[in-house]
Amino acid sequence: MLIVDSLSKSFDKGKSFALKDVSFKLEQGDVCAIVGESGSGKTTLVRLIAGLERPDGGVIKLEGKEVSSIKKLVPPEKRNIGLVFQEYALFPHFDLLKNVMYGISKLKNKKERAKEMLELVGLSGMEHRYPHQLSGGQQQRVALARALAPNPSLLILDEPFSNLDAMLRMQLRSQVFEIIKKTGVTAIFVTHDTQDALSVADEILILQNGKIIQKDQAANLYTKPSSIYVASLFGNTIQLNKEMQTAFDCPLNPKCDHAIRNENLSINEECEYVTHARVLKKTFLGTGTQLLLKLDNGQKISVVTKEREVADRIKIGFNSTDLLEFAG
Amino acid sequence: MKQAGSSNIFSLKSRLNRLKRDTNRWSVFTLAIVAFIALPIISIGVKLFAGPGETWGHLVDNLLVDYIGNSFFLVFFCSVLVLLFGVSSAWLVSRFEFPFRKQMEWLLILPLAIPSYIVAYAYAGIFDYGGSFELFLRFFNMEFIRIDMMNKYGLAFVLSISLFPYVYVSSRAFFLNQAGNLLEASTMLGIGEFRSFFKLILPLARPAIIAGLILVLMEVLNDYGAAQYFGVNTFTTGIFRAWFALEEPETAIYLSALLIAIVFVLILFEKWQRKNLQVASQIASKFSHRKEFKKPAQWLIFLIVLIPVSFGFFVPLAQLIYWAVLTAGNVFDLDFLMLSLQSFWIAFVTSVVTVILATLLIYFAKWSSINTVKSVSKLGILGYAIPGAVVAIGIMIPTLALDKWIIGIMNDYFGISTGLLINGSLVALVYAYAVRFLAVAYNPIESTGLKVSSSIPDSSRMLGVGNFRTFFRVEFPLIKTGILSAIILVFIDVMKELPLTLILKPFHINTLAVKAFEYASDEMVMEAAIPSLFIIFTAAIPVIFLNRLLIKD
Numbered sequence A: 001m002l003i004v005d006s007l008s009k010s011f012d013k014g015k016s017f018a019l020k021d022v023s024f025k026l027e028q029g030d031v032c033a034i035v036g037e038s039g040s041g042k043t044t045l046v047r048l049i050a051g052l053e054r055p056d057g058g059v060i061k062l063e064g065k066e067v068s069s070i071k072k073l074v075p076p077e078k079r080n081i082g083l084v085f086q087e088y089a090l091f092p093h094f095d096l097l098k099n100v101m102y103g104i105s106k107l108k109n110k111k112e113r114a115k116e117m118l119e120l121v122g123l124s125g126m127e128h129r130y131p132h133q134l135s136g137g138q139q140q141r142v143a144l145a146r147a148l149a150p151n152p153s154l155l156i157l158d159e160p161f162s163n164l165d166a167m168l169r170m171q172l173r174s175q176v177f178e179i180i181k182k183t184g185v186t187a188i189f190v191t192h193d194t195q196d197a198l199s200v201a202d203e204i205l206i207l208q209n210g211k212i213i214q215k216d217q218a219a220n221l222y223t224k225p226s227s228i229y230v231a232s233l234f235g236n237t238i239q240l241n242k243e244m245q246t247a248f249d250c251p252l253n254p255k256c257d258h259a260i261r262n263e264n265l266s267i268n269e270e271c272e273y274v275t276h277a278r279v280l281k282k283t284f285l286g287t288g289t290q291l292l293l294k295l296d297n298g299q300k301i302s303v304v305t306k307e308r309e310v311a312d313r314i315k316i317g318f319n320s321t322d323l324l325e326f327a328g
Numbered sequence B: 001m002k003q004a005g006s007s008n009i010f011s012l013k014s015r016l017n018r019l020k021r022d023t024n025r026w027s028v029f030t031l032a033i034v035a036f037i038a039l040p041i042i043s044i045g046v047k048l049f050a051g052p053g054e055t056w057g058h059l060v061d062n063l064l065v066d067y068i069g070n071s072f073f074l075v076f077f078c079s080v081l082v083l084l085f086g087v088s089s090a091w092l093v094s095r096f097e098f099p100f101r102k103q104m105e106w107l108l109i110l111p112l113a114i115p116s117y118i119v120a121y122a123y124a125g126i127f128d129y130g131g132s133f134e135l136f137l138r139f140f141n142m143e144f145i146r147i148d149m150m151n152k153y154g155l156a157f158v159l160s161i162s163l164f165p166y167v168y169v170s171s172r173a174f175f176l177n178q179a180g181n182l183l184e185a186s187t188m189l190g191i192g193e194f195r196s197f198f199k200l201i202l203p204l205a206r207p208a209i210i211a212g213l214i215l216v217l218m219e220v221l222n223d224y225g226a227a228q229y230f231g232v233n234t235f236t237t238g239i240f241r242a243w244f245a246l247e248e249p250e251t252a253i254y255l256s257a258l259l260i261a262i263v264f265v266l267i268l269f270e271k272w273q274r275k276n277l278q279v280a281s282q283i284a285s286k287f288s289h290r291k292e293f294k295k296p297a298q299w300l301i302f303l304i305v306l307i308p309v310s311f312g313f314f315v316p317l318a319q320l321i322y323w324a325v326l327t328a329g330n331v332f333d334l335d336f337l338m339l340s341l342q343s344f345w346i347a348f349v350t351s352v353v354t355v356i357l358a359t360l361l362i363y364f365a366k367w368s369s370i371n372t373v374k375s376v377s378k379l380g381i382l383g384y385a386i387p388g389a390v391v392a393i394g395i396m397i398p399t400l401a402l403d404k405w406i407i408g409i410m411n412d413y414f415g416i417s418t419g420l421l422i423n424g425s426l427v428a429l430v431y432a433y434a435v436r437f438l439a440v441a442y443n444p445i446e447s448t449g450l451k452v453s454s455s456i457p458d459s460s461r462m463l464g465v466g467n468f469r470t471f472f473r474v475e476f477p478l479i480k481t482g483i484l485s486a487i488i489l490v491f492i493d494v495m496k497e498l499p500l501t502l503i504l505k506p507f508h509i510n511t512l513a514v515k516a517f518e519y520a521s522d523e524m525v526m527e528a529a530i531p532s533l534f535i536i537f538t539a540a541i542p543v544i545f546l547n548r549l550l551i552k553d
Helices: A042-050 A096-104 A110-120 A136-148 A166-183 A194-200 A218-223 A228-233 A242-248 B012-022 B025-048 B056-062 B064-095 B101-107 B116-126 B132-139 B152-163 B165-188 B193-222 B225-230 B235-245 B249-275 B295-331 B334-367 B371-385 B388-414 B426-451 B455-462 B467-478 B480-496 B499-504 B512-521 B529-552
Strands: A002-010 A017-026 A031-035 A057-062 A065-068 A081-084 A154-158 A186-191 A203-208 A211-217 A237-239 A256-261 A273-284 A289-295 A300-305 A313-318 A324-327
Touching: A002 A042, A017 A042, A017 A057, A017 A203, A017 A211, A031 A042, A031 A166, A031 A194, A042 A081, A042 A154, A042 A186, A081 A136, A081 B455, A096 A110, A096 A136, A110 A136, A110 A166, A136 A154, A136 A166, A136 B455, A166 A194, A186 A194, A194 A218, A203 A218, A203 A228, A211 A218, A211 A228, A228 A237, A228 A256, A228 A324, A242 A273, A289 A313, B025 B249, B025 B334, B025 B371, B025 B388, B025 B426, B056 B064, B056 B249, B064 B101, B064 B152, B064 B165, B064 B193, B064 B235, B064 B295, B101 B295, B116 B132, B116 B152, B116 B225, B116 B295, B116 B512, B116 B529, B152 B193, B152 B225, B152 B295, B165 B193, B193 B235, B193 B249, B225 B235, B225 B512, B235 B249, B235 B388, B235 B499, B249 B371, B249 B388, B295 B529, B334 B371, B334 B426, B334 B467, B334 B480, B334 B512, B334 B529, B371 B426, B388 B426, B388 B499, B426 B480, B426 B499, B455 B467, B467 B480, B480 B512, B480 B529, B499 B512, B512 B529
Parallel strands: A031 A186, A031 A203, A081 A154, A154 A186
Antiparallel strands: A002 A017, A002 A057, A057 A065, A203 A211, A237 A256, A256 A324, A273 A289, A273 A313, A289 A300
């Protein structure tokens, strides 16, 4: 369906790369999340797929046709890709119906189709409102309806929820992906929020400094991250270096790096590997408490626990099944 | 999957492949417009190789020192005066509350509505023997002091008082939008308002102020009418003399090239001083409130601000109205009405042509995918820096060549003898205006365009709509105010334009500006008042209107 092969983009003629040798594939109906920090190249990647930027190297194929290479570029208007922008980008001088009809002006039943799409996103009856009369979440849904109206072969959502507050975000997230699943469209969405990615994507692609560092299913990414960086994207992670290994008395393969997730550390419970620690500082977080610990061998670590009351001296440990191992 | 790899994507072959891929018709069109605009300047450059005219040696020995000396004198004196008038009035209206402050804000822009050569006529009349100044003194039984305006000092005063609003506008924009936090922080640190202004605000406002000043200096170097009337030899009067009196185009071209060189030194200086101060914060911060002194002090501020407004606008205007009343019977007839309509019509057609050209240049460059083309497109707006007389000479060269070529062909192949087709026609005139005023149209369109987020046209294209239709359906409705201000601004500039029009206008056609100039040159300066007032009123009304528009934005 979508094939991206060795895609590269530089903004200063090769001195540094926004994207370097990025390759991946998507199958029909996949929902894929692209996760990365700002500056990781994720927006550049989707803009290249959309045709809004020009790659310096590599090939993009869409439904078997080459749409982008070093010799040829299909312009964005001929790619049949729907794009929902971070800031929604609704046309301020058109009402909702006209906004949604914009991309299907050649259809005979464009009005019916547009109304149908507005109904799909739960905005029927608001056809003649203008974008500035809507809330952020409503604008987001109009943008989705507008992008889906021409029946795109691929739908891209660029940071779709970043302008919304936390409550609305959760609500809208499930609504939007219900709609995407209903239409069966292949979708890519870009986010810096791993919760967004974990909750809706079939597959997640992690970008760092313009390179793909892991592409896998959500559950695998969590349990088998390929690097400490990926592991720490999905939650607080404690690295187990040599000193830590001595502290817990768990000699590990010296050729690999190891880490343990914060939530897999247990306090005052029986575990395979344990050590004792003095609590130097407690910070109340609401949902739990953050502890600054000094292990008996002098190592300092910071962990979060659900407990509210913690003694000044505690036992801390973990089990070997929860160990994360990365090839060094 | 074939593995391309990123190692060789910056090889020459890949670069050429990409260049071929990214070259679209928009790149070609952009370059074509730039070439069209740059043609007059390039022509002057090419013609330099043909060598100077016969009198060039004489001119270098005798007059060039005068031209350069006078031009530097004007640049220096006008700088001092416009900074004094412009910066002080801008600070006073943005920082202090005083009676009629709101009215003063836009009255301070109005001197721009009076072309400087008309201000020159008015002041020459005021200080002439038997002029308004003498009558005024006699009325109060004072002894007559003769003030001679018809020299370089008078010229510097007249140019400054009519051009200071450029500095006023640019520094007011800085004071209003950026100075708030700075001043508050400074006074919180215990530094008095007076010292804060000179130590902090003024240095930070420097790029904005100098940008306004450079515009003034370009106008100073562009001036022909005032210098000619006051009998001061400048580069522009020299170009006219070489062209019309000596009939030596080569000499005019050499002078033009020198003038262009001076202008480019100014532009480079402006760019350099900007580079040295990139620290000015981009965060808007307005004054929370204006300072309010006790009433007498407020009236004092009012009087200070009234000085530039009076000398730049009310005094010359009053003199012109007085003359207009005296000469209405002689000047006002059907011919004059036709001439006014002609003048409006030319200005209107020109502003539409120029705005279309500017819009095409902006959007073609945007649609072009080659960065070099985008940077080159900016060269198209340099015409504003080139004095009108120089642009006119530059237009003459290629249009004359083209005409000769057409005459030759018509003669050789068809046996028809045609006259000059383009030269001395409206086409050449409008072409020259467009070259000179493209920047005037470009800036407001570009800045309103920048307010439209790039994701708006992007999302239109993602919905299957191409560049051209995207422009008409989505972008044009959103930049309408910019287009409208561009049309108005070019219209005003064309109405006021003199040197370029004098050189290029067709024989049977006249403009109000040329008419005023002709009256003044024929020792009928009082009769020049009515065409002048027509220009002023057509320029003043849009100036007020535009100020409103800018404040609303």
